[in-house]
Amino acid sequence: MSGASTVTEYQATHTVPGRMGVWWFLASEIMVFGGFLAVYILYRMASHGAWAAMAEHVSAPIGTFNTVVLLTSSLTMVKAFEAVDKDARDKARNYLLITVLLGVAFLCVKGFEYSHEISMGFTPLSGSFWSFYYVLTGLHGLHVLAGIIANFCLYIMAVRGTLWSKNCQGRVEFAGLYWHLVDVIWIFLFPLLYLSY
Template identity: 50%
Template structure:
């Protein structure tokens, strides 16, 4: 979608790009919702669903990762706030911070995977392992997607392509990133605390 299409106002009075990203997010709600529903049903109903001890789950690291994603959501919304005030430096700085925090999240997740695998929680070790890697893996893929999207926005920001009058794509990237944060807020207690 080029800039003209992204800003074009649809019959609803909303720019096509914004309507498109919200439609996409609604489909993502259904994707994650279907997986989480299956997890809830099997965990509640299946006698084969064994939960590993909390010590094996690594709650402190997952809590740290939750804080990292929440912080990245704040830097993302501050990036949008900066461009709305025509603050180009602020936009680039907060976008860069968001991208770096995304990498921190993935780094911690990779460390967690390594340790869990070594402790015997694998994809085929049981229902919990299957759901754990499917849900967190799918989420991590979305984080990777968000980092790529944000890097693209960052490169354009450094080229001075956004201003207070034209920053739609910064907003769309932000919507996607906040959604990724929101999904983790639900996955965290479901997989680590209950």
């Protein structure tokens, strides 16, 4: 028991090591996306407006809708964390499920968008803008997928009760930090790809 109380004492006064680890991971993610974003911005500036004609073909309304979906999923994720913090187990479970469903909705809309663009003849080989568009949104989409899987695992644990019986509540916060970063990256991708023509 003394070991357990030491951990609690440590957590009360210091940043939990797990959270620190997640933040290191997020910092590396910022550099991964930062590299891609910097190259995109620089190439776009170097094109001196030549990409604008290509960028006009992405759908700002669909992008806006997906931004609303992702911002809302960030809200439900942080509400899940709040519910876990307050030991409101049913609420936590429901918010996790809603977050997963909103993530799936985001990917479905993105898939619809891709199919529409490809049917219009805009593939990754259609020009520099489209290459960047598919790489940036594709990499971001993979991150959304990873977040959905993590959140779904937490939802299953919440349904089974193991989230609490195995004392894994902290994972909701960690998955949430990752999910919010994916949201932050989209907050920049959206104007870069959809609004800058």
